Amino acid sequence: MIEEISLDVDDNGLMEISRKLGIGLNLEEMRKVREYFKSEGRNPRDIELQAIGQAWSEHCSYKSSKPVLKKFIFGIKAKQNLLVIEEDAGVVDFNKNYAYVVALESHNHPSAIEPYGGAATGIGGILRDVVCMGAKPIALVDPLFFGDLNFDYKKLPKGVKHPKFIQSGVIAGIRDYGNRVGVPTVAGVTYYDESYLTNCLVNVGCVGIVKKNRIIRSRITKKNGKKGDVFILLGGRTGRDGIHGVTFASTELKEKSEKEDRSAVQVGNPIIKEPLMHVCLEAVEKNLVKAMKDLGGGGLSCCADEMSYPEFGAVINLETVLLKEKDMKPWEIWISESQERMMMLVDKKNVDKVIEICDLWDIEYSIVGELTDDRRIKVYYHGEKIVDMDIKFLVEPPVYNRPYTIKEIKEHEKEIKEPVYEETILKLLSSPNIRSKAFVIQQYDHEVGARTITKPLQGKIESLTHSDSVVLKPLPEDYRGIAIATDSNPSLMKISPYWGAKNIIDEVCRKIVSSGAIPHSFADCLNFGNPEKPERMGEFYEACRGLGEFAKALGVPFVSGNVSFYNESEYYSVIPTPVILGIGIIDDIRKSITTDFKRNGDLIYLIGDIKREMAGSEYYKLYGYNFGYIPKPDPEELKNKIKSILEARKLIKACHDVGAGGLAVTVCEMMIGGNVGASIELSKIDMRTDYKLFSESSCFVCEVRERDSEKFEKIMKKHNLRFYRIGRVSGNKLKITDKEKSIILPLHEIKEAFL
């Protein structure tokens, strides 16, 4: 069952061992391992090498990204930060007694191989990240990126699944898992681009709520643990599903991944997860839990190490672990990533109380080990010691300052011919990245929990439009709310990772502000290609620089995040795709704003400076123009906009940020939600009509009652904001005039194109 492996071999021999065990360590790392065991005066066992392989994988260790993250992303100070970056999820101040918890993560590789299971277990994992902080999950989000749905089947590279198949599997996986555990899925992105053909991106995020005096840490320190405390493993059984999940996620996908790596995808079971969450939260509420961590990447091995480090050690008896199948090898048990498992550290005297809760919910458990004070991880199997290592060696792997190159960006604009406007607007509305996502959104239960105040689809019941963000009311006793928005901007990221990243932060903030909330924190999931290639590392560096600079200038912290590298194959590398989950706070949910027009006759304002910044716009993409100036949002200007929108909040009847498709699409979406038309007059803005209508500059569109217009304009002027009164809510068509030009589209045609 246990094999001793001699490392007394040459370099080729070392690499052969790494390959044979499937642990993904490179030569330099293997040499370090050899050195370590020399100092221990013995040869390693297979299980120990497996443990190192998991702990040192890119996925677990962030060995390529850490230096860059430290430089740009970490360390934005804010008074709301309670426990940020260092745990499985970020904990942020909500009100006097409560904090909210945020986590965002990728499940890209497994979803490319097995879309349904990959996406479902992504939800499972992110829920555990929130629950292990002691928090009740209150919302899920799921930004998704797929290849072109109309991609020619005949041209599909071998071993690659068609985007249609992947999309339907992923959505079903999220739906069947999320709906079953009873946590509403309230926001997300569905974006299509050829670069995601071989590597779809499936990001999953979760927001939870926790009493401040019940926040649980995963890290055990002298404050929350003592020698002799007991580790209880509870929930699902351990099986052969999810072996080498993290090492698989730390390499490029290949044709043979389908066959070889399927066992790296876990199998989810929401009907263990649902009661498991009850058990965990009840035990937390009864103050029985000293520390808690979910079993994710790297399985038991990473969990036990990371919990105990740096002040303690652990002894684990592997034969006590409940198994799905009998003849598992010890190393398989030790690193399996089977789902629905949680590890609790409990005082000996409280073990029975925890067991009682497990019994009521029919949740299986086993007492697997104890906390020690020798800072070593020791694993026994039927009395035989099979792991005995320094935890520090495992948890602090080598860190790489990878070489990077930064692509120079040349911006230029060319003259283009003016389009047929009606046709262009309808084409934009029906384009895959703009058109209604109701088909996806309505398959997710976004109402469970009865706390979804503004909905992911807003407006009239028979005529729904997209929201900017969703407002939740986490606590029955408090009107204070949380606004949730997700965003990325692949088309700009493709042109400039630095400016693309800044635009993402700008837009996610605008989406939060549109609901009447103030931006409060971010979680980031950074999806990139192979970091060993300097060009990819350069994209990562530039994206982090953009995100960090903009967020720092706003004073809004990153509280949690995840890096997913190696999203590439021999055919494609994904567009650098940082996904941001933005959280806003609204003092009273009854004051939240939605995107749908409310009343005939109201005035429509454009807030912000619309510019000829067409690079990456949906309009240019539609006609294949690959030039143009990049939108360059300015954080100081954004702060002004935020201030003025929030100050004018009670005067604003509808608000929508100008996003993909520009002003034209924004107004159409507001019309659809209100089931009403609009007449727009643009001659006061000095630019050609198509630039005005389709530029994606940082702006808002607001609906204001005529009687409030003076007050509203005064506020905008006070903050030195550029704004235009551009028209009225009226009738049942869109009517745009710009000097002699006149564009008319009936509402029903707009709806048909969008739906």
Add this chain to the structure above:
Amino acid sequence: MIAILRMEGTNNEEDIYNAFAALKYPVEMVHLKQFTGEAKKELEKSIFDYDGIMIPGGFSAGDYIRAGAIFGARLKKISKELKEFVREGRIIGGICNGFQVLTEAGLLPGIDDVIVSKPQISLGVNDSGRFECRHIFLKHENKCFFTEKYEKNEILQVPIAHAEGKFITSKRILEKLKENGQIIFRYVNRNGEYAGYPFNPNGSMENIAGISNPEGNVFGMMPHPERVFYPYLHQEKKKTGDGRRFFESIIEYLRRRI
């Protein structure tokens, strides 16, 4: 006192709990095992400790076979007690998955007997073939003890969230339901007309969304009144939450009964 019955996979219990709690009516969560003698002695409960039982929505036991079938089967262990419970005029309500449980357990439609051994109603897979979550319009066509505070023919806005909600029954039962005034809610459009998909979200026979037993003290519906208890939970802004009077009706009946 109301018992909110739960088991693994029920997941709307808090929403219902909060509704009763907001109206200051005594309410408690009870695990099914505590009624069926499968829990530890000191946790055991009797259904007769309660005036009413509410079965919440969710995916009991995962609903991997017919929705509500496993919960319904487990409930049958206490059939005798439940029969007595209903005969005494106490209430049993089911929302969404709870409605599916009541039909699977044979507690609805309650026409031939209080409980029948084989289900007479099926809540089948939606015509659209998928789970749908959105707000819809309901018409309150007949009163029962769960809906006394609504006007007859009043139109409500309530969300649905299910994959299996297509109401199907035999011609005989359908006729009886009509005859007895057991059809409480039907799906309609904004103007109160029967209007087909998407207004009838699942293809239910005769647009049926919720029914009671002939006596009006056992009731099930697919839409979720607990999710519009407050005005600000509505898709379209309203002055009061359309779901509130559902819970007020139950409470008023129970207070009257005692």
